[in-house]
Amino acid sequence: MKEVIFASARSKEFSYQTSMVAKLERMLRKVDLSRYIAKDDYVAIKTHFGSEGGHRIVRPIFLKKVVEAVKAVGGKPFVTDTVRLKGLDYLEIANMEGITPLSVGCPVILADGLFGRNCQRVSAGNILGEIGIASEIYDADAMVVVTHCKGHIQAGYGGAIKNLAMGAVSDKNREGKSERAKIHATDTQLDWDEGKCELCGDCVDICDHDALTMSEKIEINHFICHKCRRCVEVCENDALILPVMEDEFQMAMAEAAKAALDTFKKGKVIFINFVMEVMPHCDCHPHSDVPVINDQGILMCDDIVAMDLASLDMIEKSPRLPDSAAENLDAKTGLFKGLTGRDPYVHVHHAAKLGLGQKEYKLVRMD
Numbered sequence: 209m210k211e212v213i214f215a216s217a218r219s220k221e222f223s224y225q226t227s228m229v230a231k232l233e234r235m236l237r238k239v240d241l242s243r244y245i246a247k248d249d250y251v252a253i254k255t256h257f258g259s260e261g262g263h264r265i266v267r268p269i270f271l272k273k274v275v276e277a278v279k280a281v282g283g284k285p286f287v288t289d290t291v292r293l294k295g296l297d298y299l300e301i302a303n304m305e306g307i308t309p310l311s312v313g314c315p316v317i318l319a320d321g322l323f324g325r326n327c328q329r330v331s332a333g334n335i336l337g338e339i340g341i342a343s344e345i346y347d348a349d350a351m352v353v354v355t356h357c358k359g360h361i362q363a364g365y366g367g368a369i370k371n372l373a374m375g376a377v378s379d380k381n382r383e384g385k386s387e388r389a390k391i392h393a394t395d396t397q398l399d400w401d402e403g404k405c406e407l408c409g410d411c412v413d414i415c416d417h418d419a420l421t422m423s424e425k426i427e428i429n430h431f432i433c434h435k436c437r438r439c440v441e442v443c444e445n446d447a448l449i450l451p452v453m454e455d456e457f458q459m460a461m462a463e464a465a466k467a468a469l470d471t472f473k474k475g476k477v478i479f480i481n482f483v484m485e486v487m488p489h490c491d492c493h494p495h496s497d498v499p500v501i502n503d504q505g506i507l508m509c510d511d512i513v514a515m516d517l518a519s520l521d522m523i524e525k526s527p528r529l530p531d532s533a534a535e536n537l538d539a540k541t542g543l544f545k546g547l548t549g550r551d552p553y554v555h556v557h558h559a560a561k562l563g564l565g566q567k568e569y570k571l572v573r574m575d
């Protein structure tokens with residue numbers, strides 16, 4: 209039975225000690241980071257920098273507290289994510305979201321380099337074969353994975369496994385071919401239906417990777433397309449088609465997360481999940497909706513499976529909020545299944561099957 213430490217988001221007194229920030233400090237002391245981080249270890253603090261228009265991410269003040277805790281045990285932290293836009297543009301997103309060296313207290317870097325091509329090939333299981341893990345994560349001595357929990361259009365749920373599966377994998381390989389596309393859809397590719405297209409250009413605008421161009425028709429650059437489905441979702445005419453491979457995608461995600469974790473020695477990675485401002489969709493979307501459940505709190509564990517299961521179970525059991533995307537869902541359908549059409553447990557169970565952690569957990573409350 210794996211222990212998952214939990215601190216509630218409720219703050220009932222006029223006191224710093226009841227704040228989420230103070231609770232995170234106490235949690236970090238309780239887990240004793242010196243068990244995971246040795247003096248002078250380079251420590252990747254992996255988070256998601258967010259998106260222009262999307263503001264509900266893990267706030268810099270929480271990252272700062274993690275940075276301070278890592279420094280307190282002698283580690284050398286850097287806050288990091290992998291390239292999603294062009295590198296400098298993505299660093300500017302981090303800047304706009306308030307994640308800067310000044311705010312978090314340590315360097316803020318791109319783990320796969322300014323051009324998203326710096327990676328090391330790592331064996332990754334039956335579906336992926338191998339995958340490129342971002343160099344600065346590959347080479348780090350230890351890692352703290354800090355995750356904002358939310359829904360995800362293809363995985364149902366985006367927690368710690370998703371944070372690593374997509375976020376520790378390099379954007380591209382050395383030749384410039386999309387590396388993450390391997391996870392999104394292994395043997396399918398985006399297609400365009402000329403008969404349905406009105407050449408509105410919305411798909412071109414939403415693509416972060418410049419994989420679409422429009423003149424008399426829509427041209428798709430399959431070499432750099434990440435198969436992320438943003439263009440499919442935005443097209444109101446269903447003129448872009450990318451078959452969903454639900455289970456295979458989720459299982460590939462678990463394989464990619466395992467590949468990232470395999471680059472660390474045992475006992476060098478710890479996970480912090482924020483079940484707060486839970487969105488129906490991923491932090492990479494160009495907007496934030498209202499939360500679908502009330503803020504629950506912060507969870508911490510060194511087992512990625514127990515961590516994500518505890519967070520997911522907590523979200524699924526929480527009452528759904530009125531005036532949110534969850535309001536009119538069938539009460540009998542799971543929250544994320546209702547929001548995304550996907551079973552969010554598939555990749556978590558597959559991660560357990562791959563030996564990434566255990567499914568039995570016990571919540572240990574500390575408020």
Ligand code: SF4
Nearest residue numbers: 405406408409411443
């Ligand atoms: S969003 Fe759809 S309709 Fe508009 S240009 Fe793209 S494919 Fe055509």
Ligand code: SF4
Nearest residue numbers: 415433434436437439
């Ligand atoms: S799926 Fe669409 S939005 Fe995503 S990278 Fe490919 S062309 Fe761009």
